Amino acid sequence: MSILKRMSVRMRVYGFLVLITMLATGGYFLNRRFNSSQANANPSPEKAKPGDENIVPVELMTATQGQISSFLTATANLRALREVDVASQTEGIVQRVLVEEGHYVKEGQVLCQLDDTQLRIRLQSAQQRLAQAKLQWEKSRIRQDKAAVQIKNTQDELARYQKLYEQKLVSEREVAQLKYRLDELQHDERVSSSEERELTHRVEELEAEIEQVTLEISRTQVKAPFSGYVIQRMVELGRTMRNLEPLFKLGDFSPLYADVHLSEGEARQVRPGQPATINLGIDESVQTSGRVARISPVVDQSTGTVKITVELSRTGGAFKPGAFVRVGIQTDTRANTVLIPKRAVVEEDGEKFVYVASGDTAKRTKVTLGYETDGKVEVRQGLSVGQQVVVAGQGALKEGSKIKVVQTRNQSDVNVRAAL
Missing domain, CATH: 1.10.287 (Helix Hairpins)
Incomplete structure (x- = not known):
């Protein structure tokens, strides 16, 4: 009886194994047919040529000749030529208020009237x-x-x-x-x-x-002592004003000034009349020009700096008293110098170099830089006008690397400013 049972168990195991084998064989042939149809629909890409895997795609720009200036830069908040509180010179009840904040008034114009x-x-x-x-x-x-x-x-x-x-x-x-x-x-x-x-x-x-x-x-007629803008109105209709009580704050915005503080060494490079550029802090694309108006004759003992007053040539718009600005004072200008994008420069172990395109090869070239600004840099040694330098993709390059140019652009000859 036990022999019959063992035979029955073996038969069931053999049958199960045969079934699994048949299913696996069928699945294999079905998979081959499916892959064959997919291959016909999407043929495999062409194999890369030998050596293509070492070619680096790069973007080039041409070194140009242009003008660049050195600037001492600092930040400041703009201030008006003068701001004063216009006070009552007698006692009385405010009968009329004739101006509001933001109004432009002329010298001698009546701002408010007290009861007389x-x-x-x-x-x-x-x-x-x-x-x-x-x-x-x-x-x-x-x-x-x-x-x-x-x-x-x-x-x-x-x-x-x-x-x-x-x-x-x-x-x-x-x-x-x-x-x-x-x-x-x-x-x-x-x-x-x-x-x-x-x-x-x-x-x-x-x-x-x-x-x-x-x-x-x-x-009783409170008048503007000078032409300017009403910055603040502190008077209300019907209020009793005391003698010498402030009624308005008036500001003269022509011109505006920026007081910057430079180190004693930097201040030695500055002279009255030197040109300056002023960029708005919240949007540096907004720019105006100016000049050095005054230089303090003393050094601030607490900070070791010298106050330089820059006068803006244009006011209005975004340039208002209190606005945060970046000021650049021009100290030197170089013409007919070699200029390249700053992003072309690679620095390694204290040395600065660029990759120059020579045919389909990148040549690592050491350079000596000068002034730099606005994304451009002056090359004093190591590069000539007309040579093409890599501005994108240089991270994967080394001396003699093969390159494939994906884009080439030329710089226009423009005057730019530089920050020391």
Whole structure:
């Protein structure tokens, strides 16, 4: 019985193995047929030629002749020529506000008006009192003139009577009466003269008062001390302003300045009038020109730097007070020099070199560089105008590597600036 069982088990195992073999054989032939159809639809690519795997694709650019300048660079924030607080010069309630922030105003233009009602009442009253005082002064002057004539006539008559008295033609009493009359006239003249002096003083006081009130009225009109822009408005309609309280902040933006700080050694290369370029910090494609306006005569002891003031030739647009800028002060210019893209230069072990295309071969060439800027660099030694240098793909190159040029471009002769 056990023998029969063992035979039955063996038969089942053999049958299972035969089935697996048949399935595997069928799958193999099906796979070959499928691969054959795929091969017919997509033929295999052509095999690479021997040696092609060592050819490096590169991009070339031609060394050109041009002009390049050296620049000392620093950063700064632009500032206005001047910024001042325009303050009230008298007390009063704000009656009108005539300008807003950002408005351009001219020198002498009224910015706001304070209430001047009470001052004008004072002015009118003082003018009326002055008119009365002048009238009284005129009357006193007339009395003075009349008294002077009477005194002169009486003096002449007294002199004549004294001669007649000596001749016994008039009495002593008549002479005494004339003397008494003369004394009265002279007394009245002294009184009138005193009144005239008082009236003159009164007129002067009233004229001074009118002048003061007129000045205070003029101060109720807050005017721009110079032409510029309203930076800030600090006044509100109806507010009571105190004397010397700031009302506006005014700025003169013509021109703008950038104060940069250079080391003592760098500052020795700078002279007033040297040209400069100013690039906007947030967008360095926005550029304007300028010049060195002033050089501080002292070295800042805390920083060891010298302040250089650069004046911008153009204002407005993006160039505003407070804007962050990069300033380059031109210190030297070289013309007819060899220029290549900075990205062509490879540095290794402290040496700088480029790969020069010679036919289909890259030649490693050591170079001595000069000024550099804006993606370009000056080659002082090692390269000539017209030679083609590798600007892309040099990472896979070595001396004598085979190259395949995928793109060649020429640089235009342009004036560029350089940063030391």
